[in-house]
Amino acid sequence: MDYIMHLSVLVGVYAILGLSLNLVVGYSGLLSLAHAAFYGVGAYGSAILMKDFGFSFLSAVVLSVLITMAVGVLIGLVLSKFDGDYYALASLGFSVIAFGVFLNWRDLTNGAFGIFGIPKPEIFGYKFLAGEPYAFLVLLAVIFTFLICYFVVNSSFGRVLKAIREDEKALQVFGYKTTLYKLAVFVISAGLAGFAGTLYGSYISFIDPGGFDDLVSVNLIVVVILGGLASLNGSLLGAAFFVLLPELLRFVGMPDSITGQMRQMIYGLGLIALMMYRPQGILGKFRL
Amino acid sequence: MIALEVKKMKKNFGGVKAVDGLSLKFEKGQITSLIGPNGAGKSTMVNLMTAMYPPDAGKMIVHGVTLEKWKSYNMPTYGVTRTFQDVRLFEQMSVLDNVLVVLTERGVFRSLFETHGELHLKQAEEILKRVDLWKKRDEKAEDLSYGQRKLLEIGRAVAMDADIYFFDEPFAGLFKEMVKTVVSILHELKNNGKTILLIEHNMDLIRELSDHVIVVDAGKFFAEGEASDVLARKDVVEAYLGE
Numbered sequence: 001m002d003y004i005m006h007l008s009v010l011v012g013v014y015a016i017l018g019l020s021l022n023l024v025v026g027y028s029g030l031l032s033l034a035h036a037a038f039y040g041v042g043a044y045g046s047a048i049l050m051k052d053f054g055f056s057f058l059s060a061v062v063l064s065v066l067i068t069m070a071v072g073v074l075i076g077l078v079l080s081k082f083d084g085d086y087y088a089l090a091s092l093g094f095s096v097i098a099f100g101v102f103l104n105w106r107d108l109t110n111g112a113f114g115i116f117g118i119p120k121p122e123i124f125g126y127k128f129l130a131g132e133p134y135a136f137l138v139l140l141a142v143i144f145t146f147l148i149c150y151f152v153v154n155s156s157f158g159r160v161l162k163a164i165r166e167d168e169k170a171l172q173v174f175g176y177k178t179t180l181y182k183l184a185v186f187v188i189s190a191g192l193a194g195f196a197g198t199l200y201g202s203y204i205s206f207i208d209p210g211g212f213d214d215l216v217s218v219n220l221i222v223v224v225i226l227g228g229l230a231s232l233n234g235s236l237l238g239a240a241f242f243v244l245l246p247e248l249l250r251f252v253g254m255p256d257s258i259t260g261q262m263r264q265m266i267y268g269l270g271l272i273a274l275m276m277y278r279p280q281g282i283l284g285k286f287r288l
Numbered sequence: 289m290i291a292l293e294v295k296k297m298k299k300n301f302g303g304v305k306a307v308d309g310l311s312l313k314f315e316k317g318q319i320t321s322l323i324g325p326n327g328a329g330k331s332t333m334v335n336l337m338t339a340m341y342p343p344d345a346g347k348m349i350v351h352g353v354t355l356e357k358w359k360s361y362n363m364p365t366y367g368v369t370r371t372f373q374d375v376r377l378f379e380q381m382s383v384l385d386n387v388l389v390v391l392t393e394r395g396v397f398r399s400l401f402e403t404h405g406e407l408h409l410k411q412a413e414e415i416l417k418r419v420d421l422w423k424k425r426d427e428k429a430e431d432l433s434y435g436q437r438k439l440l441e442i443g444r445a446v447a448m449d450a451d452i453y454f455f456d457e458p459f460a461g462l463f464k465e466m467v468k469t470v471v472s473i474l475h476e477l478k479n480n481g482k483t484i485l486l487i488e489h490n491m492d493l494i495r496e497l498s499d500h501v502i503v504v505d506a507g508k509f510f511a512e513g514e515a516s517d518v519l520a521r522k523d524v525v526e527a528y529l530g531e
Contacts, residue, residue: 155401156393156400157399159388160392169360173361173369173370174369174389174390175362177361181396184396287380
């Protein structure tokens with residue numbers, strides 16, 4: 001049962017990451033490879049606030065999400081000047097920079113040694129320990145994130161994001177200052193990724209820079225595209241697929257030592273097949 | 289009364305002078321046709337006036353306000369909207385969303401908390417019925433026929449409720465019935481005091497619709513006047529219209 005709950009928590013964290021990234025990649029058509037940076041800022045932020053400054057879980061979550069959004073504003077201001085391939089490359093640059101900060105700002109992040117003993121969440125006196133309580137907490141977080149994303153994509157704002165994806169230059173002629181919309185959705189997405197980071201750090205109790213490198217950003221793109229571009233349900237499916245696939249490989253008798261590599265290969269092959277036959281992803285409605 | 293004036297507009301693409309010091313005036317409430325052979329600079333001129341490209345030189349005077357620099361997203365503020373020579377719809381969005389997106393709130397925060405949804409839906413319904421696309425409102429724009437796509441783009445421009453419309457070859461590729469629809473829309477806009485710049489190659493339509501015709505060639509002014517006079521000029525016919 002603990003094993004299933006553990007997988008549920010990981011699926012939930014990746015679902016939040018996938019939902020938030022889909023706002024930028026699927027709905028707005030901006031191929032962002034910076035998401036691991038925000039995931040990491042959220043995780044480090046809440047870990048440091050709780051462990052070093054004695055913040056409660058809730059206040060640490062709120063503050064680290066706000067910090068992540070502030071970082072999102074800075075990065076988004078630069079990225080909103082780009083589109084297409086340049087956007088992807090510039091965003092990857094930020095992911096690499098963030099990893100460098102996590103690794104080298106030792107006074108704050110403890111460098112490569114990471115941060116141990118991150119407290120478990122405690123809300124109104126109830127401690128969410130690993131297992132069912134934490135899985136329930138993450139489920140609530142996924143529902144909360146899903147509702148926010150649902151509200152965003154079904155608003156007039158969401159319609160503008162889709163139009164930016166389709167033809168940003170033409171949309172500007174109709175009076176839209178598109179850079180503001182790109183910045184706004186990027187900041188919302190960053191905040192939600194930071195939220196996922198806070199949940200992950202508290203659950204695992206240990207974070208190090210390796211959990212937030214640029215490969216994580218690439219994997220999150222895989223989650224979004226596999227599940228479906230511009231499909232919230234697709235992000236949930238993509239997250240489940242991403243987390244559960246290596247477990248399935250284990251069940252079919254593949255040794256643990258190669259499941260990681262096999263997972264990457266299967267994702268790669270799956271992505272190639274999708275780009276050839278269904279570029280919008282399994283449940284997706286739109287092509288990049 | 290002049291609604292829009294362009295002074296000494298210039299645009300070079302590499303070594304090619306696409307627009308070479310053009311100055312034009314558009315009377316309020318009139319349909320002015322901009323004609324000339326392919327490559328004369330007509331569409332480039334519209335792209336410059338709507339800031340799709342930055343001009344190398346020139347200025348615009350809109351409703352008496354002189355603009356030295358202008359941005360695409362400011363054009364609706366000056367009451368200007370347009371269609372494109374090559375239809376530019378939001379292809380993977382529904383027909384309805386293609387119209388709704390130009391009707392709804394422009395502010396980021398206000399668009400998140402839109403409060404006029406029903407009104408915009410009603411307006412979109414009227415416009416889509418006008419271009420006979422209401423029944424196709426849930427289809428993706430990319431799934432429409434070429435003529436329907438043209439009509440949707442024209443409907444989207446009409447939805448802007450602008451003062452000045454640039455229609456870039458709105459009749460190209462349309463069936464007879466569709467041409468009638470567009471003609472009636474142009475008449476309706478004109479009757480409501482709107483200013484229209486029409487780029488068109490069909491001489492019969494130009495004669496029927498235009499109050500004024502401006503001929504350009506190689507990015508330069510060539511001739512202007514009433515349609516009947518300009519189109520009767522031998523030099524215009526021989527050199528530019530091929531009739």
